[in-house]
Amino acid sequence: MATVTYDKASRIYPGSERPAVNELNLEIGDVEFLVLVGPSGCGKSTSLRMLAGLEDVDRGRILINEKDVTHLPPKSRDIAMVFQNYALYPHMTVYENMAFALKLRKTPKSEIDRAVKEAAALLQLEEYLSRKPKALSGGQRQRVAMGRAIVRQPQVFLMDEPLSNLDAKLRVQTRSQIASLQAKLGVTTVYVTHDQVEAMTMGHRVAVMLDGVLQQVDTPRALYDTPGNVFVAGFMGSPAMNIKTVPLNETGAHFGALNIPLTREQVAAAREGGDGKVTVGFRPEAADVVGESADALPIVVDLVEDLGSDANVYGHADLPGGSERFVVRTERRNMPHMGETVYIRPQTTALHVFNAGSGIRI
Amino acid sequence: MFTTATTTSQKILQMGAAILLFAAVIGLILFIAGRFTGKRDRAVAALYLAPTVLMLSVGLLYPGLRTIYQSFFDASLKNFIGFDNYVTILSDSEQLTVLRNTAFWVLVTPFVATGVGLLYAILVDKARMESFAKALIFLPMSISFVAAGVIWKFMYEYRPNQGTVKQIGFVNQIIVWLGGEPQQLLIDSPLNTFLLIAVMVWIQAGFAMTVLSAAIKAIPDDIVEAARLDGVGPWGMFRFVTLPAIRPAVIVVVTTIAIGTLKVFDIVQTMTGGRFDTSVIANEFYSQTFRSDNRGLGAALAVVLFILVIPIVVYNIRQLRRSEA
Numbered sequence: 001m002a003t004v005t006y007d008k009a010s011r012i013y014p015g016s017e018r019p020a021v022n023e024l025n026l027e028i029g030d031v032e033f034l035v036l037v038g039p040s041g042c043g044k045s046t047s048l049r050m051l052a053g054l055e056d057v058d059r060g061r062i063l064i065n066e067k068d069v070t071h072l073p074p075k076s077r078d079i080a081m082v083f084q085n086y087a088l089y090p091h092m093t094v095y096e097n098m099a100f101a102l103k104l105r106k107t108p109k110s111e112i113d114r115a116v117k118e119a120a121a122l123l124q125l126e127e128y129l130s131r132k133p134k135a136l137s138g139g140q141r142q143r144v145a146m147g148r149a150i151v152r153q154p155q156v157f158l159m160d161e162p163l164s165n166l167d168a169k170l171r172v173q174t175r176s177q178i179a180s181l182q183a184k185l186g187v188t189t190v191y192v193t194h195d196q197v198e199a200m201t202m203g204h205r206v207a208v209m210l211d212g213v214l215q216q217v218d219t220p221r222a223l224y225d226t227p228g229n230v231f232v233a234g235f236m237g238s239p240a241m242n243i244k245t246v247p248l249n250e251t252g253a254h255f256g257a258l259n260i261p262l263t264r265e266q267v268a269a270a271r272e273g274g275d276g277k278v279t280v281g282f283r284p285e286a287a288d289v290v291g292e293s294a295d296a297l298p299i300v301v302d303l304v305e306d307l308g309s310d311a312n313v314y315g316h317a318d319l320p321g322g323s324e325r326f327v328v329r330t331e332r333r334n335m336p337h338m339g340e341t342v343y344i345r346p347q348t349t350a351l352h353v354f355n356a357g358s359g360i361r362i
Numbered sequence: 363m364f365t366t367a368t369t370t371s372q373k374i375l376q377m378g379a380a381i382l383l384f385a386a387v388i389g390l391i392l393f394i395a396g397r398f399t400g401k402r403d404r405a406v407a408a409l410y411l412a413p414t415v416l417m418l419s420v421g422l423l424y425p426g427l428r429t430i431y432q433s434f435f436d437a438s439l440k441n442f443i444g445f446d447n448y449v450t451i452l453s454d455s456e457q458l459t460v461l462r463n464t465a466f467w468v469l470v471t472p473f474v475a476t477g478v479g480l481l482y483a484i485l486v487d488k489a490r491m492e493s494f495a496k497a498l499i500f501l502p503m504s505i506s507f508v509a510a511g512v513i514w515k516f517m518y519e520y521r522p523n524q525g526t527v528k529q530i531g532f533v534n535q536i537i538v539w540l541g542g543e544p545q546q547l548l549i550d551s552p553l554n555t556f557l558l559i560a561v562m563v564w565i566q567a568g569f570a571m572t573v574l575s576a577a578i579k580a581i582p583d584d585i586v587e588a589a590r591l592d593g594v595g596p597w598g599m600f601r602f603v604t605l606p607a608i609r610p611a612v613i614v615v616v617t618t619i620a621i622g623t624l625k626v627f628d629i630v631q632t633m634t635g636g637r638f639d640t641s642v643i644a645n646e647f648y649s650q651t652f653r654s655d656n657r658g659l660g661a662a663l664a665v666v667l668f669i670l671v672i673p674i675v676v677y678n679i680r681q682l683r684r685s686e687a
Contacts, residue, residue, distance in 0.1 A: 054587050075593035087584035091606040100602070101592040148588075 002155035002188045004028040004051065008060035009070075011046050020046045022212040023060065028190060033182050035203030036192045038235070043212040045160055048192045052081050052158050064155060080149035081158040084165065086141045088133040094120075094144050095129040098151045119147040122181070139170050146178070150185065157182070157189040163198065175202060196236050200224070208232050226352075230359035233281050233352050239312055239327045242346075243281040245356050246319065253280045253353075256319045258297045260346060266353050266362050273357035284312060284329040286350035289342050296343035299326055301336050311335045313342065387413075426668070433662035437655060447662035459639050460646045460663075463555050464670075467626060467642055470556070472619040475563045476612060479570025484600070487578055496575065500568040507565070511632030514561045518547040518633075551639035558640060561629050566622070570615045577611035578604060610681055617678035624671050643667045 006026040012019045021043040028034045036044040049055035051062055053074035061070045069077050080101075088097050095116055102112045120126045123143040133141055142162060149157055162178070163171045179202045182189050193199055199206045200220040207217040208231070216228040220236075227233035233241050247254045248270050252261040260280060262270070270278040290296050299315035302325075311330050316323045328344050336342045353362045394409060436443050451457045479499075486495045502510065519531030523544050529535040534544040548554045581604065589603045605612075627644035634640040636649055643663055651660030 052587075052591060054590070074587075074591045079591065081588070081591050083584045083588060085582065085584055087582065087588035089585065089589075089603070089606075091609075104593045104598065148592075152592075 002065045003030050003063075004034075004156060004188060004190065005063040005066075006047070006051075006060070007063065009047075009050060009057050009062050010059040011043075011050055011055055012058045019058075019212050021050065024214055026207060026214065026217065028188060031186045031188055033179065033189045033191065033202060033204045035199040035206045036190065036209060037194065037196055037199035037206055038209035038215075040194060041211075042209040044192045044194075044209050046212075047209070048081075048158050048160055048190055051077075051156070051190060052079060053077050078155045079158055080152045080154040080156075081160065082142075082145045082149050082162045084161040086133070086145040086162075086165075088141060088144055088148070090133055093130050093132055094125060094136070094147075097133070097144055098147045101148070101152045115151045115153075116147075119150045122150065123147050138166055139174065142166060142174065146181070150181075155188065157187050157191075159189065159191045161193055162191075163193070164195075171198075178202065197238060200236065206236075208235060210235075226361065228361050230279055230281070230354050233354070233361075237283060239284050239314075239329075241281045241283050241352065242287075242326050242328075243279060243352075243354075244319075244324055245277050245279045246321070248274060248276055248278040248356075253278045254320075255280075255297055256317065258295060258345075260351065261348060262351075262353060269362040270353065270355055272355065274355055275357060277356040279354040279356045279359065281352035281354065282346040282350060284327045287328045287344045287346045289313075289328065289330050289334055289336075290345050291343065293343055293345070296345040297326070298341050298343055299328075301338050301340050301342060304335055304338060306332065306335065308332075315342070429661045429664050432658060433665045435658040435661075437658055439657050443658070447659045448666075450659060451662060451666060457646070459551075460641045460643060463552070463640060464624065464642045466552065466555050467559055467562070467623050468620055468670075470559050471562045471566065471623040472616045474559075475566035475619050476570045476574075476616050478563065478567040479572075479615070480574050480612070482567070483571045483575035483578055484604070487575065496571065499571050502565045503568040503572075505565070507626075507628035508632050510561055510565055511629045514557075514564075514629075515548075515633050518557060520544055520546045520548075548634055548640075549638050554634065554638055554640050558629055558633055561633070562623060562626060566619045570619065573611055573615050574608060577608035581607045610684060613681045614678060617674050617681065620674050621671055621678065624667065624674070643670075 004026075005028070006024045008023045008025055009021065010019045010023050011021040024043075024047055026034075036047055038044045046055055050057050051064075053069070053072060053076075057070050061068055063069065064077060064079070089100065092100065098116045098119060099112045102115060107115075116129070117126070120129055123146060125140070125143055125147055128136060128140060128144075133144065136144065142165070145162065159178075163174055166174060175198060178191075191198075191202060200223075203220060205217055206220050206223055208215040208223065210231050216223060216232045218226075218228075223232060223236050227236060227241075230243060234243055244255070248262075248267065249259075250267065252259050252267070254260075262278070267278075292298075297317050299313075299317045301313055301315040303314040305312040305314070309332070311332050312327055313330055313336060314325065314327050316325050318324075326344070330336075354360060355362055391409060391413070432439055433447055434442055434444060436446075451461070482495075482499055486492050489495065505513070516530065517532045518534070519529075520534055521527045521529050521531070521544065523538070529538055529544055531544075531547075533547060538544055547557055585607075586599070586603060589599055594602055625644050626642055627648060630636055630640055630642055630645045631648070636642075636645045641649065644667060647660050647663035647667065650656045650663060
């Protein structure tokens with residue numbers, strides 16, 4: 001139905017030097033579910049609002065379906081948006097809220113009625129149609145906001161953190177509902193969240209942003225397995241990846257007594273601008289807890305999180321540069337106690353190596 | 363010492379004594395209330411309410427009841443005449459003019475003032491120099507009605523159009539500039555009443571603008587944005603988003619101005635003194651009571667005013683409560 005293209009789109013707020021969104025280049029395919037993710041202030045919401053037409057595009061272009069919409073008003077872009085606080089019209093009933101856009105377009109009454117009823121059935125809102133938003137729960141309001149977007153049959157759905165006002169359980173439930181709804185309706189969707197779990201679970205592709213700059217766009221799996229830089233590596237995944245900048249030698253990286261071997265190419269690439277150091281990361285699940293051994297890292301356990309299925313072990317190790325914190329995932333039956341010393345050995349096949357100067361993946 | 367004070371020092375002494383007395387009473391109340399704390403909440407509440415109840419009864423209830431009582435007596439307040447004063451108000455041609463003028467005031471002022479205030483609030487919202495523009499409209503609020511009356515009396519001032527005589531009134535000067543004959547603006551009824559109403563609108567529009575502007579700013583941004591995405595234009599935004607959201611504030615503003623307008627006295631008193639068929643109930647009540655010495659009729663006028671204000675006050679309070687809920 002529709003593709004979306006950001007072509008070097010920038011947004012510079014008046015009175016600010018640094019662009020809120022800096023030359024964003026992004027291609028979103030037809031029927032794709034793209035998630036924009038990043039910490040607060042990274043420009044993800046601004047990017048979405050630029051696409052909606054609620055925010056000016058100072059430089060560059062935005063295309064919907066190959067058509068330049070950069071300077072079109074929001075209503076001419078054929079998009080629908082779900083807001084974080086739902087933004088329902090408080091004086092209108094659920095039915096009127098959903099019908100409003102169609103009514104403004106002078107759609108015949110019978111057609112409006114059909115569209116609203118259909119969306120209400122899809123979202124299990126039939127019994128609430130005559131209620132005002134005030135008389136609904138948070139989850140129901142969220143569904144009305146979705147319904148209002150669906151009824152319009154837009155080319156693109158925009159969602160700005162639509163789940164952040166729901167409680168944890170409902171959020172997980174709604175997460176899968178939105179994903180399956182999108183698959184069923186087949187409408188191109190751009191979804192903004194700060195929650196990397198939402199990004200990983202919902203997006204066909206995920207775009208990670210920081211300080212107004214797009215860091216990496218890829219499938220959730222690729223982002224997790226081969227993060228392009230240190231920021232993406234640290235942002236995606238929970239608990240976060242263990243990322244340490246340590247001294248580099250001919251054969252590998254020095255974690256105190258433990259030498260983590262690197263290939264000759266990796267060493268060469270790390271040398272450039274690395275100032276004799278290299279940044280090495282490994283995910284909590286990519287390290288083995290082994291018996292006392294010279295080629296393993298001794299870690300004093302500070303905290304053990306029992307997750308039921310497995311456990312996260314937080315601890316610190318004394319490295320030459322000072323005390324460093326680590327986290328590893330263990331099976332539950334191997335759970336150590338607080339204060340104990342365990343020995344961990346990162347799996348060399350699952351290492352992430354970055355240039356210490358530029359932070360770029362080697 | 364408490365009855366007559368002639369010299370300045372005596373007056374200051376008297377004031378000091380009054381302040382001490384006030385402090386002593388409050389201290390006593392707090393002391394007694396403190397002893398009851400935790401034991402009997404009702405007693406404490408009653409104690410705190412007592413001063414208010416006392417003052418309301420002495421200052422409002424008693425005079426109110428006494429005024430109602432007096433309204434059934436003649437000018438001397440000696441002979442009971444039943445409803446004759448009310449019959450006079452509803453039949454005497456002069457009194458009917460008073461009622462007509464009051465009706466003009468109440469029907470025109472609240473709506474025009476609110477309309478002007480609302481239009482202005484929408485126009486300056488998020489505009490450059492918004493606070494300056496708002497201050498211009500709000501300033502008249504800070505002027506007393508009497509001062510406003512004096513100012514506008516000059517605005518409407520008339521000088522005959524002869525030879526070297528120059529107009530000093532702004533309005534007549536404009537008429538002359540436009541090639542017209544200067545008018546004795548405050549003489550012609552019912553035009554003069556509307557010219558007085560304009561003064562009230564000038565004062566109250568600022569109040570309306572301030573309250574409505576605050577209400578407009580309280581509308582969440584995302585609802586406005588959602589409406590823009592849904593495709594509403596400027597008029598639709600007002601009709602479907604702004605107006606429903608500020609409806610309670612509009613009602614409170616209209617009724618508040620209506621109450622103030624019903625009681626208008628100062629403007630009429632300073633600008634025409636109620637002559638040339640411009641009198642309104644409050645002004646007539648004053649004239650009858652203190653000028654014509656017809657206390658019975660004055661009391662009856664006060665009662666009529668009271669009866670007219672009550673329903674608006676009730677409605678106003680209910681709306682306030684609803685908007686707070």
